[in-house]
Amino acid sequence: xxxxxxxxxxxxxxxxxxxxxxxxxxxxxxxxxxxxxxxxxxxxxxxxxxxxxxxxxxxxxxxxxxxxxxxxxxxxxxxxxxxxxxxxxxxxxxxxxxxxxxxxxxxxxxxxxxxxxxxxxxxxxxxxxxxxxxxxxxxxxxxxxxxxxxxxxxxxxxxxxxxxxxxxxxxxxxxxxxxxxxxxxxxxxxxxxxxxxxxxxxxxxxxxxxxxxxxxxxxxxxxxxxxxxxxxxxxxxxxxxxxxxxxxxxxxxxxxxxxxxxxxxxxxxxxxxxxxxxxxxxxxxxxxxxxxxxxxxxxxxxxxxxxxxxxxxxxxxxxxxxxxxxxxxxxxxxxxxxxxxxxxxxxxxxxxxxxxxxxxxxxxxxxxxxxxxxxxxxxxxxxxxxxxxxxxxxxxxxxxxxxxxxxxxxxxxxxxxxxxxxxxxxxxxxxxxxxxxxxxxxxxxxxxxxxxxx
Amino acid sequence: xxxxxxxxxxxxxxxxxxxxxxxxxxxxxxxxxxxxxxxxxxxxxxxxxxxxxxxxxxxxxxxxxxxxxxxxxxxxxxxxxxxxxxxxxxxxxxxxxxxxxxxxxxxxxxxxxxxxxxxxxxxxxxxxxxxxxxxxxxxxxxxxxxxxxxxxxxxxxxxxxxxxxxxxxxxxxxxxxxxxxxxxxxxxxxxxxxxxxxxxxxxxxxxxxxxxxxxxxxxxxxxxxxxxxxxxxxxxxxxxxxxxxxxxxxxxxxxxxxxxxxxxxxxxxxxxxxxxxxxxxxxxxxxxxxxxxxxxxxxxxxxxxxxxxxxxxxxxxxxxxxxxxxxxxxxxxxxxxxxxxxxxxxxxxxxxxxxxxxxxxxxxxxxxxxxxxxxxxxxxxxxxxxxxxxxxxxxxxxxxxxxxxxxxxxxxxxxxxxxxxxxxxxxxxxxxxxxxxxxxxxxxxxxxxxxxxx
Numbered sequence: 001x002x003x004x005x006x007x008x009x010x011x012x013x014x015x016x017x018x019x020x021x022x023x024x025x026x027x028x029x030x031x032x033x034x035x036x037x038x039x040x041x042x043x044x045x046x047x048x049x050x051x052x053x054x055x056x057x058x059x060x061x062x063x064x065x066x067x068x069x070x071x072x073x074x075x076x077x078x079x080x081x082x083x084x085x086x087x088x089x090x091x092x093x094x095x096x097x098x099x100x101x102x103x104x105x106x107x108x109x110x111x112x113x114x115x116x117x118x119x120x121x122x123x124x125x126x127x128x129x130x131x132x133x134x135x136x137x138x139x140x141x142x143x144x145x146x147x148x149x150x151x152x153x154x155x156x157x158x159x160x161x162x163x164x165x166x167x168x169x170x171x172x173x174x175x176x177x178x179x180x181x182x183x184x185x186x187x188x189x190x191x192x193x194x195x196x197x198x199x200x201x202x203x204x205x206x207x208x209x210x211x212x213x214x215x216x217x218x219x220x221x222x223x224x225x226x227x228x229x230x231x232x233x234x235x236x237x238x239x240x241x242x243x244x245x246x247x248x249x250x251x252x253x254x255x256x257x258x259x260x261x262x263x264x265x266x267x268x269x270x271x272x273x274x275x276x277x278x279x280x281x282x283x284x285x286x287x288x289x290x291x292x293x294x295x296x297x298x299x300x301x302x303x304x305x306x307x308x309x310x311x312x313x314x315x316x317x318x319x320x321x322x323x324x325x326x327x328x329x330x331x332x333x334x335x336x337x338x339x340x341x342x343x344x345x346x347x348x349x350x351x352x353x354x355x356x357x358x359x360x361x362x363x364x365x366x367x368x369x370x371x372x373x374x375x376x377x378x379x380x381x382x383x384x385x386x387x388x389x390x391x392x393x394x395x396x397x398x399x400x401x402x403x404x405x406x407x408x409x410x411x412x413x414x415x416x417x418x419x420x421x422x423x424x425x426x427x428x429x430x431x432x433x434x435x436x437x438x439x440x441x442x443x444x445x446x447x448x449x450x451x452x453x454x
Numbered sequence: 455x456x457x458x459x460x461x462x463x464x465x466x467x468x469x470x471x472x473x474x475x476x477x478x479x480x481x482x483x484x485x486x487x488x489x490x491x492x493x494x495x496x497x498x499x500x501x502x503x504x505x506x507x508x509x510x511x512x513x514x515x516x517x518x519x520x521x522x523x524x525x526x527x528x529x530x531x532x533x534x535x536x537x538x539x540x541x542x543x544x545x546x547x548x549x550x551x552x553x554x555x556x557x558x559x560x561x562x563x564x565x566x567x568x569x570x571x572x573x574x575x576x577x578x579x580x581x582x583x584x585x586x587x588x589x590x591x592x593x594x595x596x597x598x599x600x601x602x603x604x605x606x607x608x609x610x611x612x613x614x615x616x617x618x619x620x621x622x623x624x625x626x627x628x629x630x631x632x633x634x635x636x637x638x639x640x641x642x643x644x645x646x647x648x649x650x651x652x653x654x655x656x657x658x659x660x661x662x663x664x665x666x667x668x669x670x671x672x673x674x675x676x677x678x679x680x681x682x683x684x685x686x687x688x689x690x691x692x693x694x695x696x697x698x699x700x701x702x703x704x705x706x707x708x709x710x711x712x713x714x715x716x717x718x719x720x721x722x723x724x725x726x727x728x729x730x731x732x733x734x735x736x737x738x739x740x741x742x743x744x745x746x747x748x749x750x751x752x753x754x755x756x757x758x759x760x761x762x763x764x765x766x767x768x769x770x771x772x773x774x775x776x777x778x779x780x781x782x783x784x785x786x787x788x789x790x791x792x793x794x795x796x797x798x799x800x801x802x803x804x805x806x807x808x809x810x811x812x813x814x815x816x817x818x819x820x821x822x823x824x825x826x827x828x829x830x831x832x833x834x835x836x837x838x839x840x841x842x843x844x845x846x847x848x849x850x851x852x853x854x855x856x857x858x859x860x861x862x863x864x865x866x867x868x869x870x871x872x873x874x875x876x877x878x879x880x881x882x883x884x885x886x887x888x889x890x891x892x893x894x895x896x897x898x899x900x901x902x903x904x905x906x907x908x
């Protein structure tokens with residue numbers, strides 16, 4: 001156990017009710033300095049982060065920013081209910097976040113805004129000397145990827161990409177298996193984002209999910225901004241939920257790197273089909289005339305410097321069960337796992353030629369973080385992942401050290417978007433990854449993911 | 455029921471013992487002419503075909519050829535045991551099969567020889583006017599693919615690629631679902647050959663599977679010839695078990711075609727690891743010094759004319775459970791299926807957002823062929839597939855009509871090998887497929903797979 005930590009409660013605490021029960025709050029030894037955190041963007045995602053931060057005694061929420069006054073009001077209410085002091089509020093215009101960044105009482109910022117704002121806000125935050133957390137995916141273009149890296153290197157400010165799936169319990173258990181050498185030398189990975197987002201991309205302008213086929217100006221929440229990317233870009237615009245965990249297992253930017261990729265898109269028929277068959281849509285609905293650019297299933301294959309391949313799937317416009325479709329394969333065995341099916345085969349351990357259920361492996365290789373914080377975390381959102389990603393952010397920021405998933409990771413993972421776009425536009429032509437570490441990947445040491453503090 | 459058919463027995467008949475029980479023989483109405491079949495290559499695979507043919511009253515086995523006298527002797531014994539007349543035998547040298555092809559009492563030939571002999575034997579057979587069946591994969595190079603097509607077009611002789619997986623019960627049921635529109639417009643497919651072949655690629659020179667780490671001159675059976683391809687070629691050398699079924703569902707060469715592919719290979723570590731860790735191998739074994747060219751996992755993505763993508767996996771050098779890894783995905787739903795896990799999701803049918811088990815769908819969509827012949831077929835090898843592929847061959851040959859999987863399919867499916875090799879050698883550069891139909895794919899009609907005769 002790390003001596004810097006202490007729990008008022010280490011048991012109980014489950015269910016979302018937890019988020020508003022300050023008596024279960026996450027506590028620190030008194031000697032530790034508090035981190036002053038501001039949140040830029042308190043839509044659904046930012047609000048989730050805010051609620052998790054509210055539970056921590058080592059965090060003051062000193063400012064929040066959103067251009068939607070309703071979101072500000074809603075979050076002020078939560079903060080009050082948690083018995084915490086009211087933060088300063090910003091959002092009178094798109095650039096009011098810059099006034100937030102001038103506050104001395106802000107050490108760290110959490111950016112949960114539409115994709116097109118991620119890099120400009122991250123750059124401004126780093127330049128203002130703030131420890132910066134940015135939601136996924138981090139960047140939209142290769143220039144933006146470099147902007148993140150260059151700004152970090154010029155300012156010395158750290159940036160963490162807030163990829164929560166890296167903290168999923170099964171993902172961290174498999175990372176543990178990888179580090180223990182269970183699969184031997186690694187050879188091949190699969191991952192992706194296979195999630196029917198049609199009810200996210202379209203709504204009725206009143207509720208965030210579904211109820212209509214509107215987007216853009218007529219939609220709200222993600223439909224307001226996210227769907228435009230499906231209309232205009234044929235690319236894997238959301239690679240990190242799958243790729244982040246795999247990149248960590250493969251020591252990307254730390255003794256390994258992404259070298260090149262090819263990408264292929266299918267035709268785009270899913271969103272049109274949804275619109276014309278929706279009870280609020282139909283063939284005569286104006287959105288039925290939209291020509292969607294984003295292929296329904298986009299397959300990207302990455303080659304790494306160590307000779308592995310990684311297949312990433314982006315599959316969000318068709319009816320299907322949720323799956324990130326992980327596979328981790330080495331010379332001694334492999335696992336394929338997701339929420340609804342987890343299986344493993346290890347030579348010499350698994351009997352005969354058949355798959356084993358993962359259950360006993362997940363217990364044996366349960367990650368130290370989950371052993372320690374699991375019960376507490378489960379109430380935090382997305383099955384506990386959100387607690388861990390915010391915990392890593394806060395603890396890294398308190399020490400002002402490089403985070404587990406840093407600016408080079410943010411750049412490399414996000415680069416899949418523009419590189420896949422270019423490959424697709426050129427008939428699957430291979431695209432080289434920039435080396436965002438400027439060659440330093442050969443000497444950078446793997447981050448120690450196996451500790452139990454964060 | 456097709457009137458040309460009659461069963462002495464339609465029930466019972468299960469288990470491999472069936473193969474040598476002539477009283478259960480597959481019978482035809484007396485009026486039908488018999489097909490005179492010769493087998494070139496009666497190793498393990500050819501012997502399986504021969505045993506299935508022995509059960510048919512509409513087939514005479516008039517000649518067999520193998521350069522290994524032991525295989526000839528073994529099969530003559532089976533034929534005698536089945537109460538059938540002895541065929542002529544060939545194999546005194548590598549080209550003795552040409553003397554077989556001169557026989558007037560041979561209507562059709564089944565070629566089950568090492569890959570490097572497939573095309574030269576197929577060409578000779580077609581030129582000799584024989585109805586030709588060739589095992590998978592059919593061809594090794596693009597020139598060989600064209601050779602098959604050109605020879606067919608010059609001679610008018612038909613060629614069938616003997617892809618048994620096209621007749622797997624679940625594959626044909628899914629084909630039925632596809633034809634019934636269950637998945638709507640098709641978008642994406644996955645398939646592959648994921649089969650730990652290490653004990654096939656290496657043996658002790660005495661038994662066909664395992665027991666040592668020898669191959670080439672010192673190995674027997676497939677280890678004698680197949681393993682050399684792993685040593686020298688970095689390509690998907692065995693694409694058809696996965697691709698055949700998918701190509702049929704996607705109407706390839708019949709209103710659709712493969713347009714281009716990219717391919718990526720991982721490093722090659724599996725076979726070396728196997729050799730050095732085998733009790734008969736070790737670091738000092740001469741084969742431990744071999745530098746294997748074939749990457750352990752090879753991923754190929756094909757784009758089709760109709761805008762679908764197909765991912766093919768070749769994964770045969772690592773420890774893993776057997777899986778062909780099928781996915782068939784359309785705008786209304788998808789299925790992922792294999793022997794050990796079959797699941798389906800159909801919008802509007804499957805409740806909530808979860809997968810359903812396939813069982814009830816497999817019953818509902820059971821293919822007419824399996825309904826009719828299933829009980830009989832199950833004893834034929836590979837779970838019944840081998841009966842159906844040989845049945846289709848015999849029935850097509852008896853009528854001298856184009857087979858379900860014809861020379862254009864053989865060429866297009868097999869072309870994945872040289873095209874993947876070139877893509878891998880060029881950093882994943884896309885490779886265009888030749889159009890083996892010379893443009894005729896736009897007007898060729900889909901083969902009627904849904905009938906119940908063959």
